[in-house]
Amino acid sequence: MSWLDGDTTAGPGDPSSGRRPPTRARLIRAFMTLVQQRGYAAVGTAEILAAAAAPRGSLYHHFPDGKSGLAVAAVEELTDDITGALQQAAVSKRSLGALLKQMASARAAWLKQTGWSEGPLLGVLTNETVPHEPDIAAALALASEAVTGAFTNLFIARGFPPDVARRHAQLARATLDGAMTLSRAARSSESLVEAGAFLARHLATPDSIGDTP
Amino acid sequence: MSWLDGDTTAGPGDPSSGRRPPTRARLIRAFMTLVQQRGYAAVGTAEILAAAAAPRGSLYHHFPDGKSGLAVAAVEELTDDITGALQQAAVSKRSLGALLKQMASARAAWLKQTGWSEGPLLGVLTNETVPHEPDIAAALALASEAVTGAFTNLFIARGFPPDVARRHAQLARATLDGAMTLSRAARSSESLVEAGAFLARHLATPDSIGDTP
DNA sequence: CTATTATTGGACCAATCAGTCCAGAGGGAA
């Protein structure tokens, strides 16, 4: 449940004792970290290569499409991380309110710990690439649907009817991601904490819906 | 109430009949539009200059700090637009629910109209510049506080106690901004429409709070 | 008018960008 704990950089790639992850995985991790800090366009390939301790040839060997191909792979891997964590959450015994609060506080802790230097990867990629990078935009659309679907399944597993579950999923995602950016701008957890409390209060119980007119 | 209607590019600068706005204003508007489309780092000064039909010398005359100075000015101007619109909304006679719904649907209409090619300016700037552009980050922190304050005043004007008003302000901002990015990724208004409906339902009446333990 | 300041127009620069290319290291399989 690494993503629920707010850690995007752990992941697999470290199967045995102290072996270094393969180059491809190191490139993806370096890309994620740097883009979370400063966005897609501001991060150069040279910097990614340095952070991953990989030569230039390896980047274009593993990702023939270059930087944008690396972005697509990173989006896909992050999607797997997130949906995996949400699946685990769905089958866990924790209450919905506790889960939503934990999602918010985990992100708040991560932001604070990194000195507000890292932000939401899918969000920044969306706002930087949707109009003019069709490959990345397509990957983001798929990722968005997958994550919303995983959130929806979580709400369904907690007893909501599918249509309500999906709307609550959209809400939870929007509020958490938005609060993350606001917290970053203000360098304060206030927004994220309030978001978690609010979601736990209003989305946690099926009978609090009140929108069947 | 241009910002409530989702139009960020209108603004002043056109006082008399058909006079062209002065260079400084044109630079800011060009910057806003381009950054909303593709982010801060991906937009070059040459492109901004071309869009504003201004020579290079003018940029560094009006903004001695260059691109980052232009960003700070754009953030300040957008902040004024937003807080002005919210002040008007606060003194208007419209219901809170109607206002929140309108904010969401105005953004949805704007996104759709531009082919999902423009996004939230403050959000993308936050996630691109906070760790390594101190001037812009400072402007964003001020802007964030000002906008949250304006939202808070709106809730206070509708009868909420100050502390609840501020928390609802954080919530409304986070949810609307987050939903905007999600809508952009999915190229669908679904998320924004749901966000507006949800906020109108849960933040509109003072007695729906239920959080005084 | 002249003097002064504000603004424009654009040539120019060093640094950096993403991407290309290829020689060769490494490691199984035969």
Next chain:
DNA sequence: TTCCCTCTGGACTGATTGGTCCAATAATAG
């Protein structure tokens, strides 16, 4: 060994980056 293929290492390139500099041109003041 030899063959084959994956992967690495890094030199190189043309385009573009943000920024500097200054002469030419309004615009305003006296």
